[in-house]
Amino acid sequence: MKHKRKFMFEMIRGLAAIVIAIAVAFVLILLSSDSPGTALECLLIRPVFSGGSLNVKSIWAILGRMTPIIFTGLGVCVMFSANQFNLAGEGTTMLGGFIGGLIAIYIPMSAGLHPAVCILAGAVVGGLAMLIPAIIKVKLNASEMVCSLMLNYVIMYIILHFLNNTFADRSKGSTQTYPFLETAKVTKLIPGTELTWGFLAAIVATAVIAVFMFRTRWGYAIRMIGINESFSKYSGMKVGAIIIASQVIGGLLSGMGGAIEALGRYNTFLWKELPGYGWTGMTVAILAKNNPIMVPFAALFIAYLNRGCELMSIYAGVPSEMIDIIQAVIFLFFAAEQFMAKTRQKIVVKDAKEEMREKQLAAEGGNV
Amino acid sequence: MFEQLISMVFTTSFGYSIIRITSPILFAALAAVVAEKAGVSNIGLEGIMGISALFGVLFAYWTNNWLVGVLGALVVGAFLGLIMGFFALKLKTDIILAGIAINLMGGGGTIFLLYLFTGLKGNTASLTTPAMLTPRINIPLVQDIPVLGPILSGHSILTYVAFLLVLLVWVLLYKTATGLRIRAVGENPNAADSVGVSVLKIQYIALAISGALSGLGGAYMSMYYSQSWNTGIIAGRGFIALAAQAMGQGEPVGAMLSSLLFGFASALGNKMEGMPGFSSYLVAAIPYAVTIIGLVLYAAATIKRIKKTRK
Numbered sequence: 001m002k003h004k005r006k007f008m009f010e011m012i013r014g015l016a017a018i019v020i021a022i023a024v025a026f027v028l029i030l031l032s033s034d035s036p037g038t039a040l041e042c043l044l045i046r047p048v049f050s051g052g053s054l055n056v057k058s059i060w061a062i063l064g065r066m067t068p069i070i071f072t073g074l075g076v077c078v079m080f081s082a083n084q085f086n087l088a089g090e091g092t093t094m095l096g097g098f099i100g101g102l103i104a105i106y107i108p109m110s111a112g113l114h115p116a117v118c119i120l121a122g123a124v125v126g127g128l129a130m131l132i133p134a135i136i137k138v139k140l141n142a143s144e145m146v147c148s149l150m151l152n153y154v155i156m157y158i159i160l161h162f163l164n165n166t167f168a169d170r171s172k173g174s175t176q177t178y179p180f181l182e183t184a185k186v187t188k189l190i191p192g193t194e195l196t197w198g199f200l201a202a203i204v205a206t207a208v209i210a211v212f213m214f215r216t217r218w219g220y221a222i223r224m225i226g227i228n229e230s231f232s233k234y235s236g237m238k239v240g241a242i243i244i245a246s247q248v249i250g251g252l253l254s255g256m257g258g259a260i261e262a263l264g265r266y267n268t269f270l271w272k273e274l275p276g277y278g279w280t281g282m283t284v285a286i287l288a289k290n291n292p293i294m295v296p297f298a299a300l301f302i303a304y305l306n307r308g309c310e311l312m313s314i315y316a317g318v319p320s321e322m323i324d325i326i327q328a329v330i331f332l333f334f335a336a337e338q339f340m341a342k343t344r345q346k347i348v349v350k351d352a353k354e355e356m357r358e359k360q361l362a363a364e365g366g367n368v
Numbered sequence: 369m370f371e372q373l374i375s376m377v378f379t380t381s382f383g384y385s386i387i388r389i390t391s392p393i394l395f396a397a398l399a400a401v402v403a404e405k406a407g408v409s410n411i412g413l414e415g416i417m418g419i420s421a422l423f424g425v426l427f428a429y430w431t432n433n434w435l436v437g438v439l440g441a442l443v444v445g446a447f448l449g450l451i452m453g454f455f456a457l458k459l460k461t462d463i464i465l466a467g468i469a470i471n472l473m474g475g476g477g478t479i480f481l482l483y484l485f486t487g488l489k490g491n492t493a494s495l496t497t498p499a500m501l502t503p504r505i506n507i508p509l510v511q512d513i514p515v516l517g518p519i520l521s522g523h524s525i526l527t528y529v530a531f532l533l534v535l536l537v538w539v540l541l542y543k544t545a546t547g548l549r550i551r552a553v554g555e556n557p558n559a560a561d562s563v564g565v566s567v568l569k570i571q572y573i574a575l576a577i578s579g580a581l582s583g584l585g586g587a588y589m590s591m592y593y594s595q596s597w598n599t600g601i602i603a604g605r606g607f608i609a610l611a612a613q614a615m616g617q618g619e620p621v622g623a624m625l626s627s628l629l630f631g632f633a634s635a636l637g638n639k640m641e642g643m644p645g646f647s648s649y650l651v652a653a654i655p656y657a658v659t660i661i662g663l664v665l666y667a668a669a670t671i672k673r674i675k676k677t678r679k
Contacts, residue, residue: 032484085464132660140667145411145464146614147663149607150656157653165647273600279475282468319483324476331469336459 009347013340014287017333018301021326028325032318039316043308046315057193062307064194066299067264068093070202071257072281073288073295074209075250081213081290082246083226084137088148089278091155092129092251093258094271096122098159100259101269102167104184105177114184119201119259126255127248129155134247138240144247156274163269176270186264196264203296205253210292222246254278283327286335302327376639383519385638390631391527392417392593395585396609397616397623398530398537399578404618405541406574407554411467412452413582414606415474420445421586422478425492425597426485428500437500438526438587445583449575456575457568471606479599491598492590502526502592524592526584533581537620540577550574582606604656611659615666626662633658 025043033039047058072089079086100122109117132151137144169178189195213219221242225232233239257277262269280302287298306323313320333339376382396413403410420441428437452470456463482488486495502524511521541547552560553570561567585605590597608630615629616622637651 028480028484032480087468136660136664136667140664140671142663142667143610143614146607146611147660149604150611150659150663153604153656154653154660157649157656161647161649161653164649279468279472283472286465319480319489321476321479321483324472325480328469328472328477331472332455332461332466333459335465335469336455336461338458338460 005347005351009344013343014334016340017330017336020333021329024329025322025326028322029312029316029318033316035316039312039318042312042315043305046311047304047307058307058311060190060193060195062300062303063199064196064265065303065306066296067196067198067202068257068261068275068277069280069284069302070206070296070299071260072254072277073284073299074205074281074292075253075257076281076285077288077290077292077295078209078213078222078246078253079250080285081226082222082243083229084134084243084247084250085145086130086133086148086247086250087145087278087282088130088133088151088155089250089254089281090274090276091148091152091278092126092254093261093275093277094159095129095155096126096255096258097262097271097275098163098258098269099125099255101177101180101262104180104263105167105269108181109183111183114181115186115263118184118263119186119256122259122262123252123256126258127252129255130247130251131244134244137247138243152274152278160272163272167269169268174270175272176268179267180263180269184263185267186260194265196260198260198264201260202257205256206292206296209253213292218242218245254281280327283331286331289334372643373636373640377636380515380518382635382639384522385635386628386631387519387523387527388593388631389634389638390627391524391530392585392588393605393609393612393630394530394534394624394627395526395588396582396606397612397627398533398620399581399585400609400613401616401618401620401623402537402541402550402574402581403578404613405554406550406571407557408453408456408463408571408575409467410449410452410575410578410582411464411607411610412448412470412474413467413578413585413609414602414604415467415471416445416448416579416582417586417589417602417606418474418478419448419470419481419586420583421590421601422482422492422597424583424587425495425500425590428591429492429495429497432497432499434500434502434591437591438502438584441583441587441591442580443583445586446576446580448583449577449579450572452579453572453575457571474602478597482597491596493596493598496596500591501595502588524588526588526592529584530588531624533584534620534624537581541620546570546573582609585609608655608659611663615662617666629662630655630658 026040029039030036046055047062048055050058072093075089100118103118103121104114129151133144133147136142136147163177164175167177168175186196186198189197189199213223221232221237224237225239225242229239261277284295284298284302287301288294305326309320309323312318396417399413400410423444424437424441427440428434448470452463452466455461455466479490482492488494504522505525505528507521511517541551549560549565549570552565553567557567586602589601594601609627612623612626612630615626616624633655637654640646640651641648
């Protein structure tokens with residue numbers, strides 16, 4: 001009974017945050033669009049329904065776009081659970097895509113094996129890169145946050161150096177690598193859509209991380225460190241090793257997501273700036289309250305909004321960057337512990353009163 | 369090649385460019401110092417800089433007056449600091465997450481805001497007029513000193529404000545009642561509370577000052593350094609400032625010295641970029657790599673010092 005009410009409250013609180021964000025979006029649309037009706041329809045309805053029927057192509061596109069942000073979202077979940085504010089998801093995603101892409105171009109392999117090797121290599125390199133902020137944090141107690149932010153830029157410029165000076169296909173007008181070998185591509189789950197096998201991989205990863213976080217000793221240790229680091233230390237956990245592990249897992253996941261995205265969506269490696277999935281992954285993790293099981297749902301929501309904003313910019317002339325403002329608003333209210341605190345207080349009081357009455361009744365019954 | 373580089377470093381124009389590049393980082397580093405002293409980590413500096421850089425240009429454009437633009441950027445920055453305060457202090461959003469949200473807004477959000485107000489997409493280069501840019505100041509007497517003159521004179525007025533602010537922030541923190549309260553709140557909020565200091569009020573004030581300072585940094589970027597606002601104009605300077613604060617041990621003068629170090633690294637990178645044999649991309653990574661190395665060295669030195677005192 002009690003739990004149910006609390007759960008309902010959390011749901012309502014989350015919905016309220018989303019409603020506020022949509023309201024902000026509504027005001028911005030009114031201010032910036034000549035046809036606010038169309039814009040709003042594009043944002044909310046057209047990603048799924050258009051012209052009275054299901055917009056199948058768009059639905060597959062939404063599912064396809066969930067893939068990379070599920071990976072980065074899971075990575076952030078693991079790191080934030082251990083209270084590690086490592087923000088290098090951006091850089092490791094790009095690095096995973098780049099390394100996966102290079103193997104896809106230069107090392108021929110059989111069709112089934114090739115994408116798997118590329119994705120694993122991307123994941124490993126992502127994990128290795130995360131060792132830098134993680135070890136510096138554990139050994140020297142320097143902020144992993146500042147270090148990881150700087151690491152994003154270092155990784156980006158190093159990749160750009162190699163992309164431009166070593167691996168560029170000079171016959172093309174824009175800077176890109178030679179095409180990936182056909183064997184290496186992450187194939188489409190449904191031909192002619194944006195949905196690849198990567199989506200299934202993301203769902204599997206979600207299940208694996210959920211089991212890891214809730215059903216293994218290491219997962220428990222990671223969550224415990226997030227709740228109380230000193231307690232974990234005194235109860236004999238290897239806090240340093242676990243902190244490093246949490247960040248390396250974060251890097252593995254975003255590196256994997258980067259490789260899958262690069263090989264699934266494109267024919268060559270052509271990212272010339274940080275892809276943005278790392279930051280979106282943070283919004284996803286906040287929406288999911290660091291719970292891996294909720295990550296795909298949060299990713300679905302963000303991908304839906306993203307698609308809506310895109311359609312809005314095509315059909316109603318509202319810049320698609322509005323998504324960042326909506327995300328920021330959701331982010332702020334979702335993470336706000338005291339948002340609607342008065343309502344929660346009322347619920348707690350009500351629960352306590354009921355409990356007392358029950359006890360009183362039981363006590364009176366006992367006396368008779 | 370190396371000799372060529374050395375001869376480039378020992379020129380007055382190199383010294384001039386160090387100061388030019390250091391200024392925006394210095395504003396933001398001082399912003400980080402004030403917030404951190406009050407016990408709140410303001411990682412929204414990057415976003416605040418980007419948003420106030422945009423509003424600086426817009427205010428200057430609407431009034432065709434750079435001073436209004438600079439003041440506008442300052443007010444917008446302070447306002448954003450207070451918004452962060454509202455969420456972090458009142459609604460108890462983790463301050464780091466509140467900062468990330470502000471940075472999200474500073475990323476794509478500014479592009480949207482620019483379109484909303486002007487219909488432009490991506491940059492404001494077409495709006496720029498000379499009256500909107502902060503003026504360069506030639507300092508009388510100083511400009512005639514050999515070597516030092518051309519390095520120190522002829523900068524944007526905001527550069528001199530930035531270095532003056534190092535002194536002002538130090539005075540604020542160590543010579544005023546508000547500063548004493550800020551430090552007390554940062555060191556031990558419960559103790560400060562027990563002697564009647566309003567912890568929340570002081571943290572709001574610190575965040576507003578922090579926002580205003582980074583707002584000035586933003587104004588410097590869009591109204592002097594790159595002469596207009598464009599996407600990605602801040603390029604991690606707000607994050608570098610966080611590192612400068614950490615390396616400068618959270619003190620105004622220390623933050624200035626580490627900002628100068630990053631200024632030096634960037635200026636060196638810029639010089640190397642034009643030379644054959646250097647990759648412009650690797651060179652662009654130098655300031656960020658130097659930041660990591662600086663953090664590591666500083667943290668290692670701190671640990672060594674602690675060990676020594678224990679012995």
